[in-house]
Amino acid sequence: MKKTLCGLAVISALFSANVLAHQQGDIFVRAGLAAVVPLDSSDDILDSNDGLKVNSAAQLGLTIDYMLTDHISLELLGATPFEHDISTDFGGLGEVATTKQLPPTLMVNYYFNEPAAKWQPYAGVGVNFTNFYDNSFNDTGKDAGLSDLDLDNSWGAALDIGVDYQVNEHWLVNAAVWYTDIRTTAHYKVAGDEHSTNVDINPLVFMASVGYKF
Template identity: 55%
Template structure:
């Protein structure tokens, strides 16, 4: 599973600088239940994502990485599967809801030396979408 943050922040230390967050990829696991031959419910869980936080633009833009955070983004999806239930190849589309909770957020030495303290990230809800396919290798898989 990959997370590409849509980051935004207030200006930092009364400068024109803002905070930016990098992307991360982790092991993702899904558990699904087929309500009908074409409609399923899926839960996505993943190992914790770790993101570096850096400054962007303005007077502090050259500081580089100033902190880090971890988060978990459980996601709940309803998916529609095309084709017959016994088809070898079954594409699907899905839409759902994501809840992201942050933990272990902190500034590193560069951040605290620049005068930053008390890093706080708000948990959030968001929309989620996915597209994919299932491929039946044989009758058992």
């Protein structure tokens, strides 16, 4: 009987350890589909009533988290490069350019539930850096006399909310959304004359992913 009770106690202890979702010292990585949906606004182009619009894009997203305490984590959000079409209603042109961007974002997240809970909702604040590169006008833009496109890089605040579900000791699934403050200035030439337009992209970033806890 004593052996049986000891065996049950060991099994119970192991089970209790396995259901701990997030605890201090844990490192976990998530990977999945990330979609950037701009909530953009823009200054007018050439004294018109039309500005620049940045279209949505989706790519592979990745987060790496380290649990500083049982409730607080440090998270780095990254992705493969997002490629966005840029369009304008000016002159009925439509899509005139493309840009690529990398948006590394450092977050501090707070997890609301105790470590034993399989559901782990969280929210956080952080800072975003967006690097724009490979900016270019397409044939439509070039035919309209546009050239030499360049977008300033951006620093801004970020907010997020999300939830993890711990499937077992190591695997989890996640859904999250970020709001990032991304503001840039587009520099370009029209028929050889230099111009610039301020663009507030300020996207929502949606991500559904699978994670692994080490």
